[in-house]
């Protein structure tokens with residue numbers, strides 16, 4: 001199987017899940033390229049894919065640098081350490097999907113204000129309350145969203161990102177998606193537009209639960 005076949009199959013599955021749930025919803029595909037080389041990213045771009053996601057600032061830096069002649073859209077999806085903020089902002093990512101703490105929001109705001117920049121971001125919610133994961137606990141997600149909107153004017157929040165529960169049990173994964181969906185719904189009046197849920201193992205379920213942005217890595221790049 002090649003990259004093109006992988007992409008076509010993924011798009012077909014997304015499309016089926018989308019039509020089953022809501023014909024009027026547009027579902028965005030972010031190709032998570034953390035397992036991929038720059039050559040593979042370029043090959044997928046040539047198949048029509050534009051949006052890519054990385055979870056390490058250094059990888060994003062290297063790959064976006066190598067591919068800077070292509071009109072790619074870069075999403076950052078990893079845990080961001082304070083000492084990497086400047087490097088990330090220099091790369092002008094399309095969307096920071098993983099705004100995972102108030103402290104990070106304040107540190108971002110300081111630098112954005114200083115450099116007169118804005119940054120689009122999603123609030124990351126730790127919907128399954130897993131210790132290994134970053135993100136706001138569901139109980140404080142809504143108030144934290146409001147707080148960031150009020151106190152960090154250079155951060156443009158546009159929705160929620162979450163990783164499904166780490167288990168094989170569909171019911172539990174579904175529950176974690178439903179937690180995120182509820183929070184997303186409650187923030188629509190605050191301008192929330194993107195609900196980023198779903199990875200290679202659970203994106204069809206995520207779409208059924210309301211996701212309009214899936215982040216697919218292994219299904220696209222493995223065995224290509």
Ligand SMILES: *Cc1c(COP(=O)(O)O)cnc(C)c1O
Nearest residue numbers: 032055077199200215216217218
């Ligand atoms: C790695 C990663 C993905 C993609 O995972 P796959 O299972 O390979 O599709 C999606 N989201 C985040 C935050 C990730 O770190």
